[in-house]
Each structure stands twice: as C-alpha cells, then as structure tokens.
Amino acid sequence: MGKGKATAAAAPPPTVKKQLRIVERVGDIFDGPANSVLIHACNCIGSWGGGIAAAFRLRYPAAFAVYRDHCQRLSPNEKKSKVKSKSKPKQKQQRKPPPHYIGCLFTSRRVGQNRDSPASILRATKPAMQDLMQQVLAVEAQNHNISELRMCQINAGPFNVPWASTRQVILALHVDVPGNGGGGGDVNDDDDDDDEPLLRIAVWNRQADWVPNS
Template identity: 30%
Template structure:
C-alpha cells in the first residue's frame, strides 16, 4: 500500500506515527461510537455515515499489520483451536457467583474514615493537595510557543490545507509534521465544505519534538559533549485545528479558494468546532478521577489549553464575540484556557503558500490605505 494512503489513515484516526495497538483499538472504538451516534446523523446522511464507517474499517485493517506489538500486547494465534483445547479452557472457567451475599460488605467501624475521605496515611498531604482549577479564560502577554509540555495550542484554520499567515504560518515552521497531517486531512475530504465546524486534534509528533544533534559544543569547537546520534527533546505540543472558513484571504477561484467566510459564518462554525474539541478532550479524559487531581493528566494526554485570539487576525472576527462563544461552550470544563496576545511582526502576517511564496498581505485595510497614501506622496514629490 502506498505511503500516502497510510499517512491518510493515520490522519483520519488522528494517531501519531508511533502509536501502539492499544492506541489504534481505542481510536477505532471512539470513532465507531461517534459515527453511530444520533449526532452523526445530524450532519450527514445514512449513506455518508456508512461510507465513513467503511473507510474507518479500511484504515483499521491497513494499520493493524504494520503497527508493532507493545510489551503488553499478545500476538494473534494463527493455529485453530482443537477440541481438546476447548475442553481444557472450559474446565478452567468458573461460574460467577451472583447471590446478594457476594455483594454485601460489613459496615465500617465507628470513627473510621469514609471511602470518600482520604485517610491520614494517604499519599497526599495539605501541601501536595491540588484543587482542580476549573474553567476560566485568562489573557496574558507573551509568546504562544512558551507553553508547558503537552499543552494544546488551538487555532482556527481554513479547509484548503494552507497555513499561510499569523499563528498558522508560525506553526507550519514549528511543527511541520503536524502540518502534513492537517494537509492530508484536508485533501482526504471530498469537499472542503465537509470540514466546516469540525475540529482536528493532532497529537504531538515525534518528528516535531525529537531532534538529533550532531554535536553539542562547549567552548572548544573541536570537542563535542554528546555523541552524533544524541537526541534533544523539545516541548510536545498538541495542535487543535478549528475549521471555521472554507477559504482564506481574498477570493481566487483559479485555485478554488473562495476567500475567507463572512464573520457570522465563522462564528457559527467556531461554536460547532469548539463543541467537538471539548468532546475530544473529555473523551481522552484525565488520568485519574480523584477530584483533587483529576485535571492533572498523565504523560500521554493533553495538558493545558493555550491559544492566541484565534479568528481575530486574518479572518477579522472581533475577539470579544469569539470569546463569548468560547466561554459558553467550555463552561464547567475542568481546565483553564490561556490566551496569549500574539506579538508578531507585520512581515509574519503575510500569507504564504506551501512553498513560502507570498499570497498577499493580511494587514488591516487602514494600514494598506496608509501605505498607498504614502506611496502617492513619494511619487508626487
């Protein structure tokens, strides 16, 4: 099977390239439940849902033989079981006890802590106890890439497979493998319209955060403190793509780009995409359900949520209106949302295609008029 097809299957299942069989099984089950839910029929016909389920089965069947077995995985049994094997297995089975006495537990002695109350011998003390912070939107100034490890970076995207300006252009350079997954996801869609109002949650890709260093020098250029095959690990970033507009910038139907959508359309799609993002995050869930630590996820799950004022740059949507939708859709969520006021130079706001070629400036109309006026004055002089 072609490598491009395999990459598209990984993108469809939203799995990193170093996934295990357990990851594959979990995603297959989650997507099957999503596609067979009543909500799926709100956005697609039965035929389209059946087609998606068939594609999901194809993706699972294609990836199953190539994903290596983990340490705890059991190899598939190729030989058929004999009647003797079946009889032996039957002898080892026990009939489960279902009497009410089996479920009765004696009452706890007086003054003993209840199951909900941590005992004095608990692993936690007052200094270590962490209260789940709950949801709130906090806006700060800084660099969006100075996020904690495993943070989720949220941004709004078009359905054309182009990260050409603003935070998207910066992410394209910072996490190129995640960008390739986004591109494959867009190309796989039959129509760009099918992606509107959805969310693509891309896990950290090893190629984006694990970098080989040929040598790390310490003063003397002739000396290297690490061997040639040493690996330096960067922060792992989850990337959440909110599909809010079919196109970007100005309309150019020569490349099937209808341009950015109207503000009202983007806001509607933002609501749907945020709803799906919250569902995906809650499906992944915390690593444990102790109310004091449930917001702290384990090492393989997404952590804090960060974003810029998405949709307010190239898409031109007032941030106040987007924030209202964000607060409505994530009300009651277990984790806060940090918004970083983007601090980019005007040169970084120029839209580019996949080869870095300029697609036109995304500066504000007022700035464009100012430049045009200054240009006319210089010609007159």
C-alpha cells in the same frame, strides 16, 4: 407484541454540561509546558500560509502534514461538514522538547478574499470548539496527560473577526463532560471555585514589542 429478547442497551455514561473559562495572557503561545494543547483557527484548503499558522507550520511540520492530508482527503462539501463537526487534526509534535498537541479549529472554508463571512466564522467556531473539547477529554480519558489548553486570539488575524465576538461565542457554548465533570463552569452554577484545568483556556496574545524566545 412479538417475542423479543429484552436487549437492555447499555446506558450512555452520564454527562453534565459545563462552560469554558478564558484567562487572557500576554506572551508567546509556543512557550507552553510539555503536553499543552496549542489551538489555532484553520481554513479547509490545507494551507498554513500566514499569520500564526505559518509559525505553526515551521515548528510542527508533522502536524501540518496531518492537517494538509485531512483537507486534501475531503470534497468541498465534506469540508464544509467537517467545519461543523471536526476540529482534527491534533497530533503530538515529533521534535522534543517540549511535546505539544496541536488543535485545529476549522472556522472558515477558505482564506483571503474568499474567507467566510464573520457571521459564518462565528457559527463554525462553536461546534469546532465543542468537538475539540470532546477530543481533549477523550485523550485524557486514555490516561494521556494534557497539561494546559493554550489558544491564540483565533479569528482575529486574517479571518478578520473581532476577538471580543469570538470570545463571546466560546464563553456561551457548553461542553458535555462525563459524570460530574469535576469542574468547569456548571451551566446553572456560578461557583468560581469549580474550576477544572481542562475547561480553562489560556488565550495568549503578543505585546507590540514582542520578540520570540527562540
């Protein structure tokens, strides 16, 4: 054996696997309190052209610019890998009130007729959501308060995937939470009292007769 300095690598912080909870709500996702994270599904070509994305573009132009630049910087192959590994951008709204974070899940490479298949979109949803949750936890760890996670019924509009299928994927995935995690659904734990706000996603859907507040 050669001589070597014992380099005790710092042990990574302990994590525990938790599951997300979903609560279904009727109303406008944009009415979230300050410091909510508003989450929607995105393509990788840099367009928020229709569906709820168009409303995001109008309300959060600075977040749209970050998203578009992120897409433009990447080659098609990189975009594909980003679908698997990244759910950026996420940016605080410039205008006030209230400031929101915007969470983008890259679940399909393209849109319209060229959108990915439902199976592919569902496959991409899992790592995109896991990555977004890691980003949310990282923001919280820097003592930036996040009040609530709000999401639309992602993939159920132009991407044409039934919400029930996406919901199933989200409920089945696991998130690595530091330490004991302080809540959420423990993988082997059915205790419903163990509920942590940051692992609970409010999924908002409009009623048919919905009218925007603003």
